[in-house]
Amino acid sequence: MLDRPGTGVATYAKALHDALHRLGRPIERIADPSCGRPMERAPRADRWLRWADAAIERPRALNARRSDAGRQLWGRDLFRLAQVHFDLHGTLLDVRTEGDPGVVHWTYPLPIRLEGWTNIYTVHDAIPLLHPELSQIDATRHKALLDAIALRAEHLITVSDAARDDIVTALGCEPDRVSACPPGLEAAMADAALPPELDAGRFLLAVGSVEPRKNLARMVEAWRRSGTALPLVIAGPDGWRADEIRPVLESVPGLIRMPYVERPVLLAMIASARALLFPTLAEGFGLPIIEAMQAGTPVLTSRAGATEEVAGGAALLVDPNSVDDISTAIGRLEDDALLDRLRAAGAVRARHFTLDAFADRLDALHRRLGAA
Incomplete structure (x- = not known):
C-alpha cells in the first residue's frame, strides 16, 4: 500500500507509517517483492509449485534485509499465497521472523498473522457485509475472512465510531475487540496550477x-x-x-x-x-x-x-x-x-485529524494493549 498512492487505503497506510514515525517507533515494512507483477509472467511450473506450497498448512519464514529506510521483512508471493492458503484452509497464513517481537499493523484485512507479535488489523468498514449492493467484494468470502481474522487477532481497529458499530454488528464480535482509531493526515497543498478550464472559487x-x-x-x-x-x-x-x-x-x-x-x-x-x-x-x-x-x-x-x-x-x-x-x-x-x-x-x-492527533491515538491504543 505504501508504494501505491492514490487510494484511500494507501493514504491511510502512509498516515499510519508517518504517525508511528512521529512516535519515534522503529518501523519495519513487510513487503512482497512480487507484488504488482502479474502472476502470468512467471513460468507455469513455477506457479504450480507455489500453489502446491500454499496447500501445505505450515508457517512460512520471512526474510529480513536492511535498506536506507530501515529493516524490511519480505516473502516472495507472500500476499498472494496467503489468499490461496485462506481459500484452501479457511485459516490465516502464519509467518515468522527472527528477532524480538513487536506490534504489526496490517493496514487491510489480509489472511496473514505474524507469530509472537501483537497483530492489529485495520478493517476500514463493513460495507461489503451490510450493503453488498454497493461493493464488488464477495460478501460471503469477506465475512469468512473477517471472522478468521477476528478469531486470531490481538485487536481490530477501524477509522470511525460508526464503522466500529457496523463491524461489531456485522461480525457479532465482542465490542471490546474493536477500537475506533480515526486517522490523521496533513494534505500539504502543493504549488500546482489549476487545470486551465477552472477558475479558483468558481467551481x-x-x-x-x-x-x-x-x-x-x-x-x-x-x-x-x-x-x-x-x-x-x-x-x-x-x-x-x-x-x-x-x-x-x-x-x-x-x-x-x-x-x-x-x-x-x-x-x-x-x-x-x-x-x-x-x-x-x-x-x-x-x-x-x-x-x-x-x-x-x-x-x-x-x-x-x-x-x-x-x-x-x-x-x-x-x-x-x-x-x-x-x-x-x-x-x-x-x-x-x-x-x-x-x-x-x-x-x-x-x-x-492531524498526524499528531493520530499518533496520540495510536500511542494510547498500544499502551492499552500492553504493546507500547
Whole structure:
C-alpha cells in the first residue's frame, strides 16, 4: 500500500507509517517483492509449485534485509499465497521472523498473522457485509475472512465510531475487540496550477471513483436542478460499474469530468473549489472531508453514519437519497456568509485529524494493549 498512492487505503497506510514515525517507533515494512507483477509472467511450473506450497498448512519464514529506510521483512508471493492458503484452509497464513517481537499493523484485512507479535488489523468498514449492493467484494468470502481474522487477532481497529458499530454488528464480535482509531493526515497543498478550464472559487468539486457508492447520479441531477451557474467537476477514475454511471455524467451539459488528476493538481483543485460535494451513500470515514477542511474548503456531505461523524458539525449535511435535499443544499452554497462559517468550523474540526492527533491515538491504543 505504501508504494501505491492514490487510494484511500494507501493514504491511510502512509498516515499510519508517518504517525508511528512521529512516535519515534522503529518501523519495519513487510513487503512482497512480487507484488504488482502479474502472476502470468512467471513460468507455469513455477506457479504450480507455489500453489502446491500454499496447500501445505505450515508457517512460512520471512526474510529480513536492511535498506536506507530501515529493516524490511519480505516473502516472495507472500500476499498472494496467503489468499490461496485462506481459500484452501479457511485459516490465516502464519509467518515468522527472527528477532524480538513487536506490534504489526496490517493496514487491510489480509489472511496473514505474524507469530509472537501483537497483530492489529485495520478493517476500514463493513460495507461489503451490510450493503453488498454497493461493493464488488464477495460478501460471503469477506465475512469468512473477517471472522478468521477476528478469531486470531490481538485487536481490530477501524477509522470511525460508526464503522466500529457496523463491524461489531456485522461480525457479532465482542465490542471490546474493536477500537475506533480515526486517522490523521496533513494534505500539504502543493504549488500546482489549476487545470486551465477552472477558475479558483468558481467551481464545485466531487472527488472519488465513479461507482454506485459515491451517489454521483443523484448528485449530478441535484446540481442540475439547483440552477447554479457554477460548473461541477468530478475528479476520479472509473470504478466498479462505471459503465452504468458514465452515460449519465456524459449526458449533462456543463459537467466537467477528469478521470485522472495528478495528486498535487487534485490538492490544488480541492483548495480552490467553492465547495466539496460528497453526498456518498456509505463510507467508513471519508478522507476528502478532512482534505477539504484542511484546505479551507467548505464541505457538503451525507447526514448520518461516518460522514456526519467526521464532519463533526462543520459541514452542510444532506439526505444522500433525496435529490431535492441535495439540490437545495447546493443552492445554499451561493451564500458567502454560510461558506465563511463552514470554513471556520472546518478549520477547527480538522485539528482532530492531524498526524499528531493520530499518533496520540495510536500511542494510547498500544499502551492499552500492553504493546507500547
